[in-house]
Amino acid sequence: MNAYDFKGQTAVVTGGAQGIGYAVVQRLLAGGAKVALWDQSAEALQSAKESLSGQGEFATFQVDIANLKQVEAAADATDRTLGPISVLGNSAGHRRGERAGRELRAGRMEQGDQREAYRHLQRQPCAEC
Numbered sequence: 527m528n529a530y531d532f533k534g535q536t537a538v539v540t541g542g543a544q545g546i547g548y549a550v551v552q553r554l555l556a557g558g559a560k561v562a563l564w565d566q567s568a569e570a571l572q573s574a575k576e577s578l579s580g581q582g583e584f585a586t587f588q589v590d591i592a593n594l595k596q597v598e599a600a601a602d603a604t605d606r607t608l609g610p611i612s613v614l615g616n617s618a619g620h621r622r623g624e625r626a627g628r629e630l631r632a633g634r635m636e637q638g639d640q641r642e643a644y645r646h647l648q649r650q651p652c653a654e655c
């Protein structure tokens with residue numbers, strides 16, 4: 527695996543608590559960056575905090591990146607905690623159809639919603655759904 531030198535950098539990774547963003551966080555930490563995980567899920571942030579323990583210097587911030595005030599507050603807090611931001615990894619988002627697929631598998635949907643979810647999944651095929 528390639529190694530990169532991120533020493534002296536402060537990185538923000540949106541959606542950093544899970545999935546692709548989390549993998550990016552791990553690579554940045556391995557390269558010596560200080561990393562701020564920005565994610566809207568408190569639960570995922572807590573879990574990331576526990577699993578990243580000992581892997582480097584990082585901080586977690588609960589923030590909805592669609593909310594400008596929250597983004598500005600998180601940027602200020604990151605600056606105060608880890609220093610000026612020099613790297614941005616943007617991974618916040620949702621896998622298309624993933625939530626619908628999960629609900630369908632768990633059998634938690636009403637019939638009408640199921641039909642809509644199937645239609646959605648047919649339009650947007652997802653390998654994991």
Ligand SMILES: NC(=O)c1ccc[n+]([C@@H]2O[C@H](COP(=O)([O-])OP(=O)(O)OC[C@H]3O[C@@H](n4cnc5c(N)ncnc54)[C@H](O)[C@@H]3O)[C@@H](O)[C@H]2O)c1
Binds near residue numbers: 542564567592617619
């Ligand atoms: N996984 C794939 O195969 C794939 C392929 C192409 C594109 N993508 C895109 O890449 C991005 C990340 O995918 P992933 O598979 O890592 O998803 P994921 O669901 O595993 O992780 C996304 C993270 O983003 C966070 N998030 C969502 N909306 C947010 C918001 N408004 N503010 C802050 N945090 C937010 C979620 O809480 C979650 O922790 C998504 O936009 C997805 O559509 C994924």
